[in-house]
Amino acid sequence: MNWELMWDSVPTLLRGVPVTLQLVGLALLFGAGVAFAVALLRLYGNRVTERLMAAYVFVFRGTPLLVQIFLIYYGMGQFELVRSSVLWIYLREPFWCAILALTLNTGAYTSEILRGAILSVPQGQIEAARACGMSRTLLFRRIVMPVAIRQMLPAYGNEVILMVKASSLASTITLLEITGIARKIIAQSFAVFEVFIVAGSIYLLLNFVASRLIRYAEWRMTPYLRARG
Amino acid sequence: MLELLSFGPNGWGGQLLGGAAMTVAVSVSAFLLGLVFGSLGASAKLSRSLALTGVAEVYTTVVRGVPELLVIYLLFFGGSGAVMAVGRVFGYEGYIELNAFSIGVLAVGLISGAYSTEVIRGAVQAVPHGQIEAARACGMSRWLILRRILVPQTLRYALPGLGNVWQLTLKDTALISVTALAEIMRVSHVAAGSTRQPFLFYTTAAVLYLLLTTVSTVAFERAERYANRGVRRA
Amino acid sequence: MKKIVAALALGAIVAVAGTAAEAKDWKKIRIATEGAYAPWNATDPSGKLVGFEPDLAMELCKKMKAECEIVAQDWDGMIPAIQQGKYDAIMAAMSITDEREKVIAFAGPYGTEPSMFGTMKTSPLAKATFPGERYDLSKDDPKAAIAALADALKGKTVGVQTSTIQANFMEKLLPQVAVRTYDKLDNAGIDMAAGRVDAIFGDRSAVDAILKADAGNGMTLFGPAFARGVLGKGVGVGLRKADGDLKELFNKAIAEANQDGTITKLSTQHFGYDISIK
Known part of the structure; x- marks a missing residue:
């Protein structure tokens, strides 16, 4: 074990953290939007949208992310139609291809988490709200969503961690995030162990912070549980 | 273009099919190995020994917190060394070389096991304590309780979670393609590069994976139905 | 106590390193290649490793009276994996360079190829003119050609394979040009066809193979060819430093294959010309 090399690789690898955070942050943001739309279309849409959304979720949950990334990056670029479209401004860049793949992936998983959470809102609460004379949108905004979001937080926390890990696959399409930089250092130093152990520790730290943040959000959202304790 | 997928001398069909078989072989072996790791991990976590709980906690936290790709790389380049170290503990001094298949199974099994640990632990805890007390009151021995009450019930509670772990596994x-083992992803990656038809081959790979996940979803649903056959439905 | 444990652990590691490096009789040799760098090495649809190097490896093994197995290994793990003992030799169009010689040993070289750029015929790069045709970086002064390249590649992106002499060349001689590194040169070729990179840079024959496979897409070579200097001393067999005896065996076999024309024959068969070193 070459400790000096390990120590020297720390600042270089840390330079990949912003890219990793951007990938994860943007994918989670867009993914939440996708998940919200998909969950609503599945629960309240007509049969066609329901089927379509179910198919999307099925495909993206049933295939490895690596296949999705390669298909979006290398596969789409093959078509003149895609290359001459406006979308190419974004799809030309590996960064946006990675964002797209991660977004669609997390969108599919999160929509299932959200759907389950919405379905788990107790019927009694909805009835009570209706009895108070709430409109459908008000009921959804004030009762269903807050309860559902609180309900889904633990599962969503796992999804966030999965995304942090998944972002490492962006290195396979030339992006220089933490893993990409790690591979670059290894290409010059050939020290696989040292570099990947440092890189792994950085991911571990990121995930630790992420899980703490989610737990804090959970704590903030459940004041009624605290009062009892 | 479709002849590239054929089974002829210029088609990659045979390789892709072999790749699918390899994916199944690695997945099944890794999942089973993961169940072993998972059972060990869960018993360690449920034990009263602080050291055991600590080791299991470190295992699940690290393996679930580090990207799978890194775990696989680390094992690929260090798996043999680790196995040799274990071998030395048992007095074997020779050089042990792990092939790509065993490395893949070991790496994915290690990851799978970390997730199984949590599932199995939750399932064990879900078995109502009253049933164990009742069994004890009937005079069952510890072993009999484990065999007749705990394991069957745990399995029933764990099945949905294990289904998810199987899909993950x-x-x-797909990530062990970096070890050059000819599974679906590796074959499609090589074929896409050499034929310059990435869309065709990655779509084929996606379809093959979808096929495998669909079949296994159905299988797990059946298993769940079978395991729940004695449970009254509301 | 801790010190004793540390000493024991160290002893164990040394012992393992010892057993791994123990003299073998080299009746069986495992040789790694990439399988994605035609015509040097490639993978055919049946999954078999083919090309100049797998063929040459078999010929060399005949001369060494050894039984050989060719295994696939991704390029970026090629050197770490030989150090881990996953195989005994590398024949993967790997040039002998000072950086690599710090960590592994080389037998040979058994061939040499200059590096060249490739681009789309529609690109302005294809029409640009550059001074000189071929530069031996160990003796020629490439300043004029490099300046012209730097000028032509301004604002453009060049795709190279990670951890290669060409990646090193770009870093050392054309640091101002944007470079994107790929796991395989094939993928850089796919991305050039898609328009994500403007040029690719690799061994002439490998770039040429990509252009030929994509004939319909209209690609072409451009600029002068470069060799030696930062681009290394030719392609050799990568070996662990501890295996001096294997290096001798390979060197002898390569010399024989050079003399009896085996390398020339295989080279003409796969490249269409002779890449052997006379």
Whole structure:
């Protein structure tokens, strides 16, 4: 074990953290939007949208992310139609291809988490709200969503961690995030162990912070549980 | 273009099919190995020994917190060394070389096991304590309680979670393509590069994975129905 | 106590390193290649490793009276994996360079190829003119050609394979040009066809193979060819430093294959010309 090399690789690898955070942050943001739309279309849409959304979720949950990334990056670029479209401004860049793949992936998983959470809102609460004379949108905004979001937080926390890990696959399409930089250092130093152990520790730290943040959000959202304790 | 997928001398069909078989072989072996790790991990976590709980906690936290790709790389380049170290503990001094298949199974099994640990632990805890007390009151021995009450019930509670772990495991095997083992992903990656038809081959790979996940979803649903056959439905 | 444990652990590691490096009789040799760098090495639809190097490896093994197995290994793990003992030799169009010689040993070289750029015929790069045709970086002064390249590649992106002499060349001689590194040169070729990179840079024959496979897409070579200097001393067999005896065996076999024309024959068969070193 070459400790000096390990120590020297720390600042270089840390330079990949912003890219990793951007990938994860943007994918989670867009993914939440996708998940919200998909969950609503599945629960309240007509049969066609329901089927379509179910198919999307099925495909993206049933295939490895690596296949999705390669298909979006290398596969789409093959078509003149895609290359001459406006979308190419974004799809030309590996960064946006990675964002797209991660977004669609997390969108599919999160929509299932959200759907389950919405379905788990107790019927009694909805009835009570209706009895108070709430409109459908008000009921959804004030009762269903807050309860559902609180309900889904633990599962969503796992999804966030999965995304942090998944972002490492962006290195396979030339992006220089933490893993990409790690591979670059290894290409010059050939020290696989040292570099990947440092890189792994950085991911571990990121995930630790992420899980703490989610737990804090959970704590903030459940004041009624605290009062009892 | 479709002749590239044929089974003829210029088609990659045979390789892709072999790749699918390899993916299944690695997934099944890794999942079973993961169940072993998972059972060990869960018993360690439920034990009263602080050291055991600590080791299991470190195992699940690290393996679930580090990207799968890194775990696989680390094992690929250090797996043999680790196995030799274990071998030395048992007095074997020779050089042990792990092939790509065993490395893949070990790596994915290790990841799968970390997730199984949590599932199994939750399932064990879900078995109502009253049933164990009742069994004890009937005079059952510890072993009999384990065999007749705990394991069957745990299995029933764990099945949905294990189904998820299986899907994760199946998809994680795509990452062992870096060890050059000819599974679906590796074959499609090589074929896409050499024929310059990435869309065709990655779509084929996606379809193959979808096929595998669909079949296994159905299988797990059946298993769940079978395991719940004695449970009254509301 | 801790010190004793540390000493024991160290002893164990040394012992393992010892057993791994123990003299073998080299009746069986495992040789790694990439399988994605035609015509040097490639993978055919049946999954078999083919090309100049797998063929040459078999010929060399005949001369060494050894039984050989060719295994696939991704390029970026090629050197770490030989150090881990996953195989005994590398024949993967790997040039002998000072950086690599710090960590592994080389037998040979058994061939040499200059590096060249490739681009789309529609690109302005294809029409640009550059001074000189071929530069031996160990003796020629490439300043004029490099300046012209730097000028032509301004604002453009060049795709190279990670951890290669060409990646090193770009870093050392054309640091101002944007470079994107790929796991395989094939993928850089796919991305050039898609328009994500403007040029690719690799061994002439490998770039040429990509252009030929994509004939319909209209690609072409451009600029002068470069060799030696930062681009290394030719392609050799990568070996662990501890295996001096294997290096001798390979060197002898390569010399024989050079003399009896085996390398020339295989080279003409796969490249269409002779890449052997006379």
